[in-house]
Amino acid sequence: MGQQVYQHVLPNGLVLLAERMDHVRSAAMNFLVPAGCAFDPPGRLGTATVLADLITRGAGDRDSRQLSLALDNLGLDRDESVGALNMRFWGSTLARNLPAGLEVYADILRRPRLPEEELEPVQALALQDIQGLEDSPQQKVMVELRRRYYPHPLNQDRRGRAEDIEGLTAEDVRRQYRRLFRPNGAILSVAGAVEWEPLKAQVERLFGDWAKGEELAVTPAAPAPRSEHLHKDTTQTQIALAYPSVPLGHADYYAARAAASVLSGGMSSRLFTEVREKRGLCYSVYASHETFKDRGTMIAYAGTRAERAQETLDVTVGELRRLADGVTDDEVDRVKAGLKSSLIMQEESTSARAGAIATDWYYLGRVRPFEEIQAAIDGLTPAGVLAHLGRHPVRGMTLVTLGPDPLAMPE
Amino acid sequence: MPFHTHTLPNGLRVIAETSPSARSAALGFFVRTGSRDETGPESGVSHFLEHMLFKGTPRRTALDVNLDFDRIGASYNAYTSEENTVYYAAVLPEYLPKAVDILADILRPSLRQEDFDTEKQVILEEIGMYDDQPGWAASDHARRIYYGPHPLGHSVLGSKESITALARDQMHGYFSRRYSPTNIVVSAAGNLDFEHLVKLVSEACGGWERVEAGRPERSEWAGVGGLHVLTREKVQQEHVMLLAGGPPADSPLRYAADTLALAVGDDSGSRLYWALVDPGLAESADCSFYENDGSGCVYTSYSCEPDEAEGNLAVVRKVLAEVQRDGITEAELRQAKSKILSRVVRGSERPMGRMQAIAAAWTYTGEYRDVDTELARFDAVSLADVRAFLDRYPLDRHTTIAFGPAQSLDDVEGKVV
Numbered sequence: 001m002g003q004q005v006y007q008h009v010l011p012n013g014l015v016l017l018a019e020r021m022d023h024v025r026s027a028a029m030n031f032l033v034p035a036g037c038a039f040d041p042p043g044r045l046g047t048a049t050v051l052a053d054l055i056t057r058g059a060g061d062r063d064s065r066q067l068s069l070a071l072d073n074l075g076l077d078r079d080e081s082v083g084a085l086n087m088r089f090w091g092s093t094l095a096r097n098l099p100a101g102l103e104v105y106a107d108i109l110r111r112p113r114l115p116e117e118e119l120e121p122v123q124a125l126a127l128q129d130i131q132g133l134e135d136s137p138q139q140k141v142m143v144e145l146r147r148r149y150y151p152h153p154l155n156q157d158r159r160g161r162a163e164d165i166e167g168l169t170a171e172d173v174r175r176q177y178r179r180l181f182r183p184n185g186a187i188l189s190v191a192g193a194v195e196w197e198p199l200k201a202q203v204e205r206l207f208g209d210w211a212k213g214e215e216l217a218v219t220p221a222a223p224a225p226r227s228e229h230l231h232k233d234t235t236q237t238q239i240a241l242a243y244p245s246v247p248l249g250h251a252d253y254y255a256a257r258a259a260a261s262v263l264s265g266g267m268s269s270r271l272f273t274e275v276r277e278k279r280g281l282c283y284s285v286y287a288s289h290e291t292f293k294d295r296g297t298m299i300a301y302a303g304t305r306a307e308r309a310q311e312t313l314d315v316t317v318g319e320l321r322r323l324a325d326g327v328t329d330d331e332v333d334r335v336k337a338g339l340k341s342s343l344i345m346q347e348e349s350t351s352a353r354a355g356a357i358a359t360d361w362y363y364l365g366r367v368r369p370f371e372e373i374q375a376a377i378d379g380l381t382p383a384g385v386l387a388h389l390g391r392h393p394v395r396g397m398t399l400v401t402l403g404p405d406p407l408a409m410p411e
Numbered sequence: 412m413p414f415h416t417h418t419l420p421n422g423l424r425v426i427a428e429t430s431p432s433a434r435s436a437a438l439g440f441f442v443r444t445g446s447r448d449e450t451g452p453e454s455g456v457s458h459f460l461e462h463m464l465f466k467g468t469p470r471r472t473a474l475d476v477n478l479d480f481d482r483i484g485a486s487y488n489a490y491t492s493e494e495n496t497v498y499y500a501a502v503l504p505e506y507l508p509k510a511v512d513i514l515a516d517i518l519r520p521s522l523r524q525e526d527f528d529t530e531k532q533v534i535l536e537e538i539g540m541y542d543d544q545p546g547w548a549a550s551d552h553a554r555r556i557y558y559g560p561h562p563l564g565h566s567v568l569g570s571k572e573s574i575t576a577l578a579r580d581q582m583h584g585y586f587s588r589r590y591s592p593t594n595i596v597v598s599a600a601g602n603l604d605f606e607h608l609v610k611l612v613s614e615a616c617g618g619w620e621r622v623e624a625g626r627p628e629r630s631e632w633a634g635v636g637g638l639h640v641l642t643r644e645k646v647q648q649e650h651v652m653l654l655a656g657g658p659p660a661d662s663p664l665r666y667a668a669d670t671l672a673l674a675v676g677d678d679s680g681s682r683l684y685w686a687l688v689d690p691g692l693a694e695s696a697d698c699s700f701y702e703n704d705g706s707g708c709v710y711t712s713y714s715c716e717p718d719e720a721e722g723n724l725a726v727v728r729k730v731l732a733e734v735q736r737d738g739i740t741e742a743e744l745r746q747a748k749s750k751i752l753s754r755v756v757r758g759s760e761r762p763m764g765r766m767q768a769i770a771a772a773w774t775y776t777g778e779y780r781d782v783d784t785e786l787a788r789f790d791a792v793s794l795a796d797v798r799a800f801l802d803r804y805p806l807d808r809h810t811t812i813a814f815g816p817a818q819s820l821d822d823v824e825g826k827v828v
Contacts, residue, residue: 022432023432023433024760025756025760026753026756026757026760064689065680065685068679068680069680069746071679071680072679072680072746072749072750073745073746073749074749074753075749075750075751075752075753075754076753077679077750077753077754077757078679092753092757093753093757094752094753094756097753120691121689121690121691121692122691123691124691124692125688125691125694128648128691128693128694128715128716129694131647131648131716132647132648132694132714134647135544135545135546135646135647135648136544137543137544138540138544233645234543235539235540235542235543236536236539236540236542236543265481266477266480266481266485267465267476267477267480267481267487268474268477268478268480268481269481272477273474273477276533277473277474277477277529278529279529280529280530280531280532280533280536281532281536282533282536283533283534283536283537283540284540303536303540304536304539305535305536305539330478330482333482334478334481334482334484337481337482337483337484338481338484339484340484340503341435341483341484341485341486341502341503342484342486344434344435344503345434345435345486345501345503345761347434348433348434348435348760348761348762349760349761350757350760
């Protein structure tokens, strides 16, 4: 059986995507709403995160407890997460319980109570989240890197600022909800043992009369990345690097992904081999590609005990730069094997597929057929990767370190 | 799903659940060994050895191992717990023979001195990494204190000192003692042919020499009791853990224990969620049942601002005491079962999930449980079963460990760590 993907755009702009998967009993849903933390107003950083928590504390006819109980009784595991541009509502359960779950989510997204009396506990949790970051240096260095690498407001962290969160009122949160929650720009994707026609009818009934809202977009400032060392009395020094690449949808996208995989795709990749396997410099080292619609970025990370941090940085940066000297056939073959295998195994996970079809639509405005992705993978060559690196060389690195001592960027 | 089992003449057991419609196959070597099987000076050797298995064999260098896995696009890794060391790979079905070849080969490692010395640095980095993450340090201390003299309290990572002092020959001695075919289960799930798998495993592992690899100390344990306060000033959040005894993995009470723990401390809609997280008193709160060989554990924990730690401790003790006295309601039982049903079904949809589940069941109880059997057993849990579990393993008979900046808690002075 080939891929069974369905799509429908409601008149109000809400996009419904579904993939029917045989041989599973579950279904996963993924709701993207264009209400990420980049939209947090100045002086109110952290509003999106507070909203994401408050929004499930009562909606429609149900108060906070009734709503939680309704979802629990459906066995619906869920998560609300705040990205730079989107807020994501993820849920997964037995396919037969998904329609009842969608009824509850229609209330959450369209009729949240945003109760004033719940604001204080939500603020307290948001403040603890900020404080908890201090106990998690690996996460902290990435937050600090993105804060310095990306232009405003793409550099805003979902956690916001403590003093802003303390000052938030229920009206601030409600205003943010009214301003950003809308069907146009939102994507609902579902994957698993689902029936398309009843799903489509249900979603039209639940969301068809949701009025369009004003289209809002962020306007990033000009890039002004800066490197910095942040002092912290820790055992390890955290090293984080970022430099420009191409976004998903760009003609060079797969070449950029392949370059990231040569560096960090499996345990035989260059960073793991050179930094960890040969020299024993660290436990964790990686590079990855991340993307917005208008820009892609390569990120690299290593964490190592302070006395070996400079050598770790030197070797890591050396490997990033050495990529342009050449990539072997064998390396590209391994990249292809890894990408092909994960593409096929994705078909065994309802959550992975619900996420993948939403991602496709968000970046490309369509869902790519397997054959297209497969062809892009098959088309990778060492020459293609090198040509990409010629067009987008490894330079302009932003370095953020966290630990006892500053490091010097190698010449 | 069809289940198959076969034992090689040297005692190695091969089990599989086949599913022709799966897109992949998952394969794992489950070695029944971990930190609980280490003697004092060996502390951390199980986990260090797990790393060394990727450093090569007579047929492969360390790089060859990684290259061969990556050439078949495998998703592969390994992990070490207090009582199991597991090496696994998920691959497209056509690559299963290659995956057997690599995994079987690395299970007979060379343990070369030079690789040992380099990898020791990686282990020390891993220890340094966890040292900077208080949540990890906290639970390591909690297990050590709760288990006291019981080997389940042994640290998986070991310490900077024990790893530094460890010699290659000590590791080889441990390997020879523990990696006997009689102590290993090969588990597979997904799109594969069992006869073919047995043939491949027999060829690759049939020559492995068997030795006795027992586990003498499997007694039940209910903790040392008391409140233990560990103070580390550099940390922001206070981590508090309350550990109580629970049924061993082969006890029928495990289903009631799992269900009750979910009702008490799942991350949504549980007693602790409403008591601590919903009102913003603690960033997180959890209650989980850990099944172990011979002795289970019900592990309750929360993390919060240090000022709230004492007040929250009173709340948690009250919740646990109430549950101990009155049990849970019919509605809570139903709610917990709905979650379990959904999680078990979803966890079984990937061969990797089934490979792990059948191996755990087989290793601990010697039985095969398909998904529907497992679901039926959870579904059969009654309030009377929950009561029987609570009577046998009182939830409020706990040992409490606090780790964080608090100088004292409930008038117990903190010990600086």
